[in-house]
Amino acid sequence: MNENTDQELFYLRVRQTGNEYLVAICDRPLLGETICEGETELFVNENFFGGKLAPLDDCLKEMSQATSFNLIGNKIVLAAIEARLIHEFAVLWINTAKFGRVGHVMFVR
Numbered sequence: 001m002n003e004n005t006d007q008e009l010f011y012l013r014v015r016q017t018g019n020e021y022l023v024a025i026c027d028r029p030l031l032g033e034t035i036c037e038g039e040t041e042l043f044v045n046e047n048f049f050g051g052k053l054a055p056l057d058d059c060l061k062e063m064s065q066a067t068s069f070n071l072i073g074n075k076i077v078l079a080a081i082e083a084r085l086i087h088e089f090a091v092l093w094i095n096t097a098k099f100g101r102v103g104h105v106m107f108v109r
Helices: 056-065 074-082
Strands: 009-017 020-027 034-037 040-043 052-055 068-072 092-096 100-108
Touching (some): 009 056, 020 056, 020 074, 052 056, 056 074, 068 074, 074 100
Parallel strands (some): 020 068
Antiparallel strands (some): 009 052, 034 040, 068 100, 092 100
């Protein structure tokens, strides 16, 4: 049995240009969706977030090495807070009709 079958998977995309190491991660159900609250609108673009499916441990490792990362989704945002990669006050919470409250983070070292 594959040990990853019961693990939560996230969309993970890594881009490296020179010394910059950008990581984009989103919760699976959000890819391709538009998150809206009032005038705040965020499209979870497949070209930006839609990389490989990866388990949480891989995502946390990539975030720890990144010069910047962009997260969307409660599961990945809360995991980053628990791993002490971001502070809870750094999260933009967007209240949506479709998904409820959704966390978004943009982090730059």
